[in-house]
Amino acid sequence: MDFEALRQECLACRRCPLCETRKNVVFGQGVPDAEVLFVGEGPGANEDEQGLPFVGRSGQLLDHFLEAIDLDRNKNIFVANIVKCRPPENRDPLPEESAACLPWLREQFKLLRPKIIVCLGRVAAQQLIDPKFSVTKDHGKFFDKQGTLFMATLHPAALLRNPNNKPQAFGDFVALRDKIVAVCDHTY
Ligand code: URA
Numbered sequence: 001m002d003f004e005a006l007r008q009e010c011l012a013c014r015r016c017p018l019c020e021t022r023k024n025v026v027f028g029q030g031v032p033d034a035e036v037l038f039v040g041e042g043p044g045a046n047e048d049e050q051g052l053p054f055v056g057r058s059g060q061l062l063d064h065f066l067e068a069i070d071l072d073r074n075k076n077i078f079v080a081n082i083v084k085c086r087p088p089e090n091r092d093p094l095p096e097e098s099a100a101c102l103p104w105l106r107e108q109f110k111l112l113r114p115k116i117i118v119c120l121g122r123v124a125a126q127q128l129i130d131p132k133f134s135v136t137k138d139h140g141k142f143f144d145k146q147g148t149l150f151m152a153t154l155h156p157a158a159l160l161r162n163p164n165n166k167p168q169a170f171g172d173f174v175a176l177r178d179k180i181v182a183v184c185d186h187t188y
Pocket of ligand 1: 026040041042043044047052053054055058081157
């Protein structure tokens, strides 16, 4: 299975009721040899319209942080979400929706084999690192899980609500840059 075949299968997904209300499946965006994978929560209204992750205001903020450490979703990373279809009213994904969708993310991991996974916000961190994960307490720390490094930072939408936390998030991106230099081969 290559990335394009996986994407085509995912675009036709009907594994949970979110397929009834979505306009577009948001499979993810990035390069197929990315060593760094960013994982958000799920598509919002703009993402649902365009079929691409993080294209609204929080996406603009994410792109600024990425640019500051020479990352670019069109050049050297991949960006995906825990759920590929928009939860109505942007509510948190239900456990059964995340559970139905996670196999798609697992297939994406298998194809990419990323060295570093960055969780954007609580939903991704609790799903991928630890169900009790506290982003406030443990953002910016790296956790080795079976040879893959996981880190969580504040969700860009949370930073739009609380701009005072932007310096903390920026610190996480600087730490990420150092980690990429240490463990990645071709990101920079
Ligand atoms: N928020 C997310 O978590 N993911 C997106 O793709 C957009 C906004």
